[in-house]
Amino acid sequence: MHDYVLRRVLQGIATIFVVSLVIFLMTRISGDPTDLMMSPYATTQEREVFRRTYGLDRPLGSQYVTFVGNAMRGDLGKSLRWGDPVVRLVWERFPNTLELALAALGIALVVGLPVGAFSALRPNGVFDNVGKIVALAGQSIPNFWLGIMLILLLAVDLRLLPTSGRGDGLFSPNGWKYLIMPALTLSSFSMAAITRLTRSAMLDVLDSEYIKMVRLKGASTTVLIWKHALKNALISILTVASLQLVILLSGSVVIESVFGWPGMGALAVQAVFGRDYAVVQFVALLSAVMFVTVNLLVDILYAVLDPRIRYERSA
Amino acid sequence: MTPANVVSRPRVLVLAVALLSLGLMSALGGMAFGLQKVPTGAPASPVGKAVIALAPQTTATVDPALASGASDYANLEVLYNRLLEPYPDRSELGPGIATKWTVSPDGKTAEFKIRSGVKFHNGDVLTAEDVVFTYQRVQRIGQPIAKAPLERFMESVEAKGDSVIFHLKEPDWKFIHEFTKPYYSIVPKKYVERVGDDGFLKAPVGTGPFKFVGWAKQEFLEVEAVEGEHFLRKPGVKRLRYVIVPEETTRLAMVKTGEADLAQVSVTSLPAVQADPKIKLIKVPNTGGLRIFLFGQADPKNPFSKLEVRQALSLAIDREAIAQRIYHGYARPIAVATSNPVQANFPAWGTRAPPYDMEKAKQLLAKAGYPGGKGLTFTFHNYEYAVLPLWTQVAPVIASSWEKLGIQVTLRQWEWGSYAPLARTGKFDPLAVSTHIANLGSPWDPAGFMTDFTRSGTYRVPAGIADGAYPQLKDLAEQYDHELNPARRATLHEKILAYDRDNVIFIPVITQDGLFAAGPRVLAYTPMPGTIFTGNMYTIKVKP
Numbered sequence: 074m075h076d077y078v079l080r081r082v083l084q085g086i087a088t089i090f091v092v093s094l095v096i097f098l099m100t101r102i103s104g105d106p107t108d109l110m111m112s113p114y115a116t117t118q119e120r121e122v123f124r125r126t127y128g129l130d131r132p133l134g135s136q137y138v139t140f141v142g143n144a145m146r147g148d149l150g151k152s153l154r155w156g157d158p159v160v161r162l163v164w165e166r167f168p169n170t171l172e173l174a175l176a177a178l179g180i181a182l183v184v185g186l187p188v189g190a191f192s193a194l195r196p197n198g199v200f201d202n203v204g205k206i207v208a209l210a211g212q213s214i215p216n217f218w219l220g221i222m223l224i225l226l227l228a229v230d231l232r233l234l235p236t237s238g239r240g241d242g243l244f245s246p247n248g249w250k251y252l253i254m255p256a257l258t259l260s261s262f263s264m265a266a267i268t269r270l271t272r273s274a275m276l277d278v279l280d281s282e283y284i285k286m287v288r289l290k291g292a293s294t295t296v297l298i299w300k301h302a303l304k305n306a307l308i309s310i311l312t313v314a315s316l317q318l319v320i321l322l323s324g325s326v327v328i329e330s331v332f333g334w335p336g337m338g339a340l341a342v343q344a345v346f347g348r349d350y351a352v353v354q355f356v357a358l359l360s361a362v363m364f365v366t367v368n369l370l371v372d373i374l375y376a377v378l379d380p381r382i383r384y385e386r387s388a
Numbered sequence: 389m390t391p392a393n394v395v396s397r398p399r400v401l402v403l404a405v406a407l408l409s410l411g412l413m414s415a416l417g418g419m420a421f422g423l424q425k426v427p428t429g430a431p432a433s434p435v436g437k438a439v440i441a442l443a444p445q446t447t448a449t450v451d452p453a454l455a456s457g458a459s460d461y462a463n464l465e466v467l468y469n470r471l472l473e474p475y476p477d478r479s480e481l482g483p484g485i486a487t488k489w490t491v492s493p494d495g496k497t498a499e500f501k502i503r504s505g506v507k508f509h510n511g512d513v514l515t516a517e518d519v520v521f522t523y524q525r526v527q528r529i530g531q532p533i534a535k536a537p538l539e540r541f542m543e544s545v546e547a548k549g550d551s552v553i554f555h556l557k558e559p560d561w562k563f564i565h566e567f568t569k570p571y572y573s574i575v576p577k578k579y580v581e582r583v584g585d586d587g588f589l590k591a592p593v594g595t596g597p598f599k600f601v602g603w604a605k606q607e608f609l610e611v612e613a614v615e616g617e618h619f620l621r622k623p624g625v626k627r628l629r630y631v632i633v634p635e636e637t638t639r640l641a642m643v644k645t646g647e648a649d650l651a652q653v654s655v656t657s658l659p660a661v662q663a664d665p666k667i668k669l670i671k672v673p674n675t676g677g678l679r680i681f682l683f684g685q686a687d688p689k690n691p692f693s694k695l696e697v698r699q700a701l702s703l704a705i706d707r708e709a710i711a712q713r714i715y716h717g718y719a720r721p722i723a724v725a726t727s728n729p730v731q732a733n734f735p736a737w738g739t740r741a742p743p744y745d746m747e748k749a750k751q752l753l754a755k756a757g758y759p760g761g762k763g764l765t766f767t768f769h770n771y772e773y774a775v776l777p778l779w780t781q782v783a784p785v786i787a788s789s790w791e792k793l794g795i796q797v798t799l800r801q802w803e804w805g806s807y808a809p810l811a812r813t814g815k816f817d818p819l820a821v822s823t824h825i826a827n828l829g830s831p832w833d834p835a836g837f838m839t840d841f842t843r844s845g846t847y848r849v850p851a852g853i854a855d856g857a858y859p860q861l862k863d864l865a866e867q868y869d870h871e872l873n874p875a876r877r878a879t880l881h882e883k884i885l886a887y888d889r890d891n892v893i894f895i896p897v898i899t900q901d902g903l904f905a906a907g908p909r910v911l912a913y914t915p916m917p918g919t920i921f922t923g924n925m926y927t928i929k930v931k932p
Contacts, residue, residue, distance in 0.1 A: 119536035126532050221637050229644045235634050236641045256510040333633035343444050
């Protein structure tokens with residue numbers, strides 16, 4: 074078991090290094106920020122001052138070694154645009170993104186679990202078919218479009234919710250109102266994924282022998298679903314849900330822009346357009362680290378729960 | 389933004405009727421928006437709170453030293469003042485913190501007399517020492533873009549009584565324009581020294597018409613009008629709040645719901661704006677000019693070295709159609725590549741734009757040795773610019789017109805960040821033209837674009853267009869750059885424009901307008917013309 078965990082941790086670290094290299098090269102290949110940051114009137118000499126200040130005049134390899142060396146010490150660089158350390162810049166916004174992602178995951182679970190479970194009870198019934206259509210729509214409708222439609226309907230036409238922003242925060246009197254539309258929009262894909270996964274996991278469980286026994290014993294549908302079937306289907310669902318949280322954290326870029334949500338996604342968009350290397354690198358690296366970490370934890374958890382996994386993988 | 393603006397459905401109907409009535413009354417009463425319009429019914433002293441939804445490009449910091457361009461203008465103009473300030477009604481910078489200024493005959497010393505009695509928002513009296521400290525602070529912590537002009541022009545700066553003396557490296561009147569940019573907004577020395585740079589960023593103090601209330605990076609800025617009369621600007625509202633909303637549709641929705649009073653929009657939002665009688669459009673004149681560069685004019689073998697070819701390409705552009713059909717009337721043909729965007733006070737500016745004349749264009753091509761466009765093939769580089777997105781629609785129209793002359797045109801669309809370094813170095817195809825978008829010209833340096841051109845190598849003016857082809861223009865530009873007398877400089881500017889027009893060094897296309905959507909509470913807003921960035925926000929007036 075220890076060998077397996079150690080091997081997975083080393084693989085995770087190697088993955089993060091590769092990702093850091095890819096991110097570093099991709100941001101450089103996309104262009105030089107000097108022209109975007111300097112005045113149009115800037116002379117060659119003035120541009121050279123800028124490039125020297127931010128180390129852009131050095132060879133790529135040297136820049137990467139410096140980047141990794143500094144990153145090991147927790148220094149991920151300073152934003153070209155704001156001059157702040159990127160860790161502080163992103164960290165200021167991370168709680169807002171986390172708040173949005175958790176709310177979206179909550180909606181996805183609250184809706185996805187029961188809809189998936191009830192759909193599985195009567196496959197191809199009316200409820201199941203409606204559920205399938207809604208799930209398909211949730212996975213195929215672009216969320217920026219859905220967001221704008223919600224704004225026009227719920228904010229402009231019905232005046233039920235504010236259009237954008239975060240208000241004075243979640244715990245202010247009306248703060249929750251600002252969260253509803255972005256969270257709902259962000260949850261659409263995950264909601265559909267969890268609905269479909271719950272349905273298929275439930276179908277597997279409902280077909281098992283012990284469920285047939287529970288049925289024969291005359292248990293009610295409620296007991297059958299909530300006490301016996303869903304409980305056993307939850308392991309794979311919660312695994313996917315934990316990965317969905319990471320997807321939601323790193324995938325809120327568009328939603329944050331549509332709803333003016335002050336999270337790290339909106340920051341990343343601005344950084345990409347402004348060639349703000351340090352910010353882009355850190356946000357991308359943070360997403361990669363979150364993915365690798367959650368994947369690692371899930372794998373370890375699986376190995377703990379099911380010894381066959383660690384033996385199969387070490388074989 | 390406030391929850392109070394979220395109303396129940398029955399109230400919406402009542403509100404809608406009331407707003408519609410107000411709209412009708414306003415229309416009947418001739419309430420006008422836009423430049424040079426005098427607001428009617430506006431309160432005498434600042435009242436109410438205005439919320440303005442802005443694109444993220446518009447505000448980034450509240451500390452001038454950390455500003456990195458005109459994109460910080462909206463924040464800085466309300467909180468601070470500079471030595472000299474822009475005035476919408478004049479083409480030269482006017483008094484700000486300095487009441488008057490003189491430049492020594494040799495052009496190497498400039499003295500600015502500091503206005504007496506100006507107080508910072510914390511009560512400290514502004515002195516010449518604060519001004520010197522401001523410039524030295526930029527040298528210490530400023531962004532490279534802010535440090536660069538100081539390195540280029542300034543030898544040293546000192547306080548002498550109630551004056552500030554700049555010792556310059558070389559005589560060049562443009563230092564005035566450079567040294568009065570928003571990065572050099574004056575900050576209080578004692579306060580900054582007490583709270584430190586980080587403390588100042590959290591609670592900035594200036595001398596502007598509004599004092600700081602709260603700010604969150606790329607989220608909002610809230611300011612409050614100073615009590616009593618401000619020495620320079622008259623705040624239109626008691627409170628002003630900027631909210632940063634990246635998506636244009638959302639910004640417009642905020643105006644529709646009343647969460648915002650004013651929002652930056654583009655021509656693409658016109659149908660949605662026009663469908664709502666409560667919303668009005670405010671035009672910001674001349675936010676960007678489109679011109680076309682023709683590379684390699686100095687090379688006699690290059691077709692672009694021939695005046696007839698350049699004239700033909702210019703005459704084949706239907707500028708009026710572009711202005712009407714793509715910009716829906718929020719653009720106008722231009723006659724010259726650069727000019728003063730605020731005032732039409734130069735003869736060349738008033739000259740009619742080249743007409744759309746395909747027949748004459750064909751004749752000129754034939755005269756140049758390219759009958760039916762035969763043998764003329766080039767690449768047309770165009771780029772996308774997020775702030776002014778319609779450019780990408782204009783280039784295909786122009787390319788299509790040139791193809792009608794028989795020319796083979798390859799259109800290449802670029803993302804701005806990739807285009808800029810190419811343009812700066814001129815590393816395009818051997819035979820190439822390129823669109824160029826920028827302010828038509830600075831109001832205080834209207835010929836700057838053309839004089840930059842003679843030096844080339846900035847991305848405003850790429851290398852390789854016509855280096856060495858127009859020695860007369862270079863002489864004029866040299867004179868213009870070193871002419872300290874504004875009147876004589878204006879004359880030189882006219883000559884430069886006329887020279888460009890007659891030689892078609894650049895092909896002028898259109899000047900376009902910026903747009904704001906204004907909600908029913910807005911009584912007046914006088915936008916700042918001539919720039920793609922937002923300004924004059926202090927002029928907004930709303931119903932209480």
